Amino acid sequence: MANSEDKFNAVRDMLRGSGTLVAFSGGVDSTVLALLAKEAAAKVVLLTVLSQVVPAADHASAEMVARELSITHRVVTFDWLGQKELSRNREDRCYQCKRALGRLWLTEASKMGLSRVVEGTTASETEGRRPGLRALAELGIESPLLKAGIRKEEVRTFARANGLSVHNRPSMACLATRFPYGTTITAEGLSAVAQMESAAREILGVVCVRARAHGDVARLEIAPQEMERAFDIDRLRALDEAGRKAGFKYVTIDARGYRTGSMDE
Structure with a gap:
């Protein structure tokens, strides 16, 4: 079994030389992925999507952490509530949401001349229903931390060792997860x-x-x-x-x- 250092080196190897867009929330996972991309990729841009299902405090945190990393940061707005297939909150909501976000990421990456889009799912997040991962895989969006077998606790240890301010930030799911399926959001x-x-x-x-x-x-x-x-x-x-x-x-x-x-x- 690979040790943590080998796993993080594997992520660097995956990202090496490419122009990369990192789907960036400002949480510990996407922040660690952003740092690894900065170390390995030819060009890196962080993209944060503002929407109604993400608390305003998370948006502010993403801006702060992007400055901490000294990586180019772009922000786009997504009208989540305006998408009826999302706000009606059917059981496929997460799948449809990730497909919509993934397409947005790909569009923005193309505008910036970036060939790769990555996001920060870890190997700790594969239990239970994960339709969002299927949607991203269908679009060709990569999850390097997951592919390398990196778990959440390893991400936090790496973040702490590298002096990242978000090393102990709690995980946050989008606010849409607070409602039973079938309840209009x-x-x-x-x-x-x-x-x-x-x-x-x-x-x-x-x-x-x-x-x-x-x-x-x-x-x-x-x-x-x-x-x-x-x-x-x-x-x-x-x-x-x-x-x-x-x-x-x-x-x-x-x-x-x-x-x-x-x-x-």
Whole structure:
């Protein structure tokens, strides 16, 4: 089995000499991929897509990290809610979303004369339903970290060793994952879950929390190691008040805590 250093060298070899567009969120995975591309590729451009399903704080973070890396950064806007095949939130939403984003990445890469488009999925993200990966593969978009067998913990270790500020940044999925399939996603709904999650992080002092929206109920998933912070009467009352301000009638704590893909259960 290859060690971590060999795996990261394999990614450099994959990227060597090519003009590369990196799909860039500013998270730890795409940041590490961007750094590896900078070290190996002939030309690198980071592309961040602004849309309604990505919190504004993530957009700001992407700009900051791009400056930290000293790599050319481009930003484009994508009207996610304007795409009916996405906002109606069918079970193929993730597949359709990744196809739409992938086509956008390819279009922008072509405009800039870049021959390769890469994104930062890791080998830790292959369990469960991953229709988005299938969509990207169909478009010829590469996932070098995944191909090299690099896992999330290896990415964080590499980021820490290279002094990247995002080494401990929690993973974030797009806000569309907060809604059950079949529930139409609206600007108001997205605002409500974003507001609820921001309030929960502030009230509880937790890092990992998701607000799953079930009509007028916000079901909070909190990382198991942080859940005990929620069981304080004053904090619970504050969460209830925050939920009402966000537009929910009830706020509940999921006893199983945070897990990836709970809406697929």
